[in-house]
Amino acid sequence: MVDWKLAVATASRLARPGPEIGREEAREVVAELRAHAAAAEEHVRAFTGMTTAEGHDTPVLVVDRPGWIEANVAGFRSLLKPLMTKMRARRGSGPAGVITGAVGGKVTGVELGVLLSFLSSRVLGQYETFAPATRELPGAPKDGGRLLLVAPNIVHVERELGVDPHDFRLWVCLHEETHRTQFTAVPWLRDHLEAEIQAFLAETDVDAGTLLERLSDAVQAFTGGRRGDSATTGTEAEPGARSGAHPTGSAPDARGGDTDGRSLIDLVQTPAQREILARVTAVMSLLEGHADYVMDGVGPRIVPTVVEIREKFQRRRAAGANRLDQILRRLLGLDAKLRQYRDGERFVRAVVDEVGMEGFNRVWTSPNTLPTAAEITRPAEWIARVHRSPEP
Structure with missing residues (x-):
């Protein structure tokens, strides 16, 4: 019903390039976001009184736009699996159904890719909870879950706004860390x-x-x-x-x-x-x-x-x-x-x-x-x- 690989390929190809940034500066941004996420965790938990339930701690992943796209496609694929099964059963297994499914899967894959390419340049951070944990996309031991910080988008917005980059990165981490705390403290x-x-x-x-x-x-x-x-x-x-x-x-x-x-x-x-x-x-x-x-x-x-x-x-x-x-x-x-x-x-x-x-x-x-x-x-x-x- 959906060509997931085509969705990833389409979104990654159409996603706009991130801001120009040198390799050394990119490393510094990634390191700072990780440090801010750790600091934000302590501040959020002290302010809210919420603590992570045993076995539900989740990683923080600093990603680029293609990485955000891949994580969301994995989440969509997991969530939509029951619906896809239902639609395949409704379509039938005859030659016409197979052809229709193949063509429809390509079309839907492209459409999903276009949507994700649009969103990939706008999301600063996201708590992604539905994609199963893999080596490429680690998550909580019990049920997946990970905090995604989209580094190029954060850099783009801080430059566009003309604000202090270090303060802005910490500010973003406070918001996103609250989402991580919500899901890890409330299993x-x-x-x-x-x-x-x-x-x-x-x-x-x-x-x-x-x-x-x-x-x-x-x-x-x-x-x-x-x-x-x-x-x-x-x-x-x-x-x-x-x-x-x-x-x-x-x-x-x-x-x-x-x-x-x-x-x-x-x-x-x-x-x-x-x-x-x-x-x-x-x-x-x-x-x-x-x-x-x-x-x-x-x-x-x-x-x-x-x-x-x-x-x-x-x-x-x-x-x-x-x-x-x-x-x-x-x-x-x-x-x-x-x-x-x-x-x-x-x-x-x-x-x-x-x-x-x-x-x-x-x-x-x-x-x-x-x-x-x-x-x-x-x-x-x-x-x-x-x-x-x-x-x-």
């Missing part, structure tokens, strides 16, 4: 997210005709065209790059072309998938907002120029590089991810202000204590449910 979190994603994939309509019709409706909605006999349905949530996104409100009408800020990914989902992604969105908003909150809490004590960095980075996040970049961000749902950061951070801040860090950390007790999509925007409801109700 059930990975399995919970994987179960939700697999439930989402299980609801995928594998009938090509139906999927294409739904995609056509989505395109009509974005272009303001008319089908005359149907209206696209929107979604309450959408996935970002291994993350999730943000509730987006009521369903649009394709005949009027009103997508209400939704992405193409949004508009081809089924109602059952929208419910699942609403839950995933809430979790990912929590994780991203928690990372931003920790970064802001620790940063002023150890990053001298944190105010300048934060201000310039926020402006960069909001603006986008150019018109094409803004369009692609919307189509891929990346604009919703920015809202996810803001809503999640507001939730964490409100809860900590009310019940303290120890009280906030009850969020990690079990899946039942995670906030719902509604509670992310109304933290008082989470506090009432978790802190003023019997123990979950």
Whole structure:
């Protein structure tokens, strides 16, 4: 169904070259990122009170853009394996099915490669949790997992912003190390997210005709065209790059072309998938907002120029590089991810202000204590449910 090798080759070939940097400077950047990651680990754990569970420690990998691409393809391949099996069974084993699968796999491989090439120059860091551990991609002993720091992208952004490079690298590591701490201190979190994603994939309509019709409706909605006999349905949530996104409100009408800020990914989902992604969105908003909150809490004590960095980075996040970049961000749902950061951070801040860090950390007790999509925007409801109700 997907030619994974072609996806890697396409993405690596199309990925833009990184900033010009000498070999010695590159070594220094890699060494500094590793040192900052180790230092950030201690600061994050002291600030949050979270510690790594036994057997769940994970490595920090400093990678280039092709390395990030290979790690994400490995993660996609692992996550999508059940869906691929389902689609192969639906296709059948006759000659027509084999030919269709071979051609479709090439097409899908190229499409995935194009998407990853776009994202590979934008990601500063990522906690990749789903790819199995290998010699080339080491991970946690029990269930994989590794922190990826994309060195050329970090150097590119620090130069673009004109900020102190050493401070910026530490600042990035604080955010990403918080994600690593979340998954290593809360072992059930990975399995919970994987179960939700697999439930989402299980609801995928594998009938090509139906999927294409739904995609056509989505395109009509974005272009303001008319089908005359149907209206696209929107979604309450959408996935970002291994993350999730943000509730987006009521369903649009394709005949009027009103997508209400939704992405193409949004508009081809089924109602059952929208419910699942609403839950995933809430979790990912929590994780991203928690990372931003920790970064802001620790940063002023150890990053001298944190105010300048934060201000310039926020402006960069909001603006986008150019018109094409803004369009692609919307189509891929990346604009919703920015809202996810803001809503999640507001939730964490409100809860900590009310019940303290120890009280906030009850969020990690079990899946039942995670906030719902509604509670992310109304933290008082989470506090009432978790802190003023019997123990979950």
